[in-house]
Amino acid sequence: MIEFRNVSKHYSSDVTALRDVSFTVNKGELVFLAGPSGAGKSTLMKMIAAMERPSAGQVIVNGQDISRIKPVAVPFLRRNLGLIFQQQRLLTDRTVLANVMLPLLVTGAAHSQAEQRARAALDKVGLGDRAGAQPLALSGGEQQRVSIARAIVNRPQVILADEPTANLDRASANKVLDALKAFNSVGVTCLISSHDEVMLDAAARVIHLNQGQVEVQS
């Protein structure tokens, strides 16, 4: 599903984000990426979403080599990925429902169908009753769950979550984690970067990065 083959990323001659990284995430797996700030977690996530290209090596996502993917194909790759960010990046000028509908409207879905599926996604993250609210009226945890709903509304094969619980209290973080686990349990591959020890303790598989290199896979 996701494969890194000897991937390196150099931003300049003296700034290296990743160094000869190799690992595989199989379909349906829930994998955590751990490591201190600057370890290369975000760069690695960005490469999977084709936001960055490797300087060397290959990144294979759903059978596509990201290093060779054409710009016009990138949107279609991303439609199979659910992206969750540390800062939720919800659009504050529209309702929660409109935010969740956006990935469907982007693909040309009918408005009624998009609304129906967005409401279902909000129900799944326990926010069905907040569909009409503005994002800024929600708590941080709720906003993050809205961003999860937005990530899964397109029924992606892979969810990439970059520090999804970083700014949340324990209760909210647990809800976010539960939501991600629920999607993983129905076969969605999840790759979550985090330095939350509680989350990592409960993880089945963790890839530890340090200074751009895979240190340990457990």
Added chain:
Amino acid sequence: MTYWFRQHRYALAAALVHLRRSPGGFLFNILVVAIALALPFLGVTLLDNVRPMSESLSVDPEISVFLKQDTPREQAEGLAVLLRQTVKDKQARIIFTPREKAFDNLKDKNGLADVLATLGDNPLPDSYVLKLDAFRNAQAGGDVDALAEQIRQLPGVDTVQVDSAWVKRLAALLNILRLALLLLAATLGTVVVAVIFNTIRLQVMTQREEILVSKLIGATDSFIHRPFYYTGALLGLCAGALALGAVTLALRPLNTAIAEFAKLYASEFQLAPLPTLAVAGLLALSAGLGLIGARLSVKRHTARLN
């Protein structure tokens, strides 16, 4: 087709939502663009009104040759041979009009029978009209003047009058005006494109986060660009409509002034608004300029967001 229609409906709706959020800015931009469009639109309206008039007038040069009153008829008729020799290789029709016929024509045409009857004798001379091929440049125009001078030297000739030269001058003047209008339109069209380019640039900056998020969730460039294209086209279209409205309103005071002038020439000439087809064309052109400005701006500025 449904997919295509849905995408465009979404883009149009998105454009309208964004315009509704800042109606003041949008209206101001419409005003600026409309001012730039109004001048060439007024020029087009004026030319459209003057063109049929100039086209209906003959631009083939005619030389009227009036003979002396005392020229015997035989000599008058024989002058045709001399005229033919003078014209030489030029294509010309030479028409002789005897004074009696000219007198009858005058009576018939102008309803001056009673007035002419009081004159007793026919005061008109025998005359010739030389219809030459159309001349298309100033050099050819000069040839006709030289020809008229030669005819003036022929025996029995009293007056030679080159007709239609003024029509040619009018046509030349209109061509210059048309060219000037084209240059003006090109300049102001560039201004319109620049104004819309900047408007869309600001909008791209305002919607930066929305564009970035849309990219991350799989929006294609077309999906992201389309609402801006609609905004640009709508801006151009509204400004075009406003400019045409202003020009139509401006025709009223212009017509009042023209009516007084035209009365001096016994004419009822009035400026009319442009025909529907021309209005549709200008509106399409305005929308097109908006689209061009938006297209240039969006491509440049969204690429920078990458």
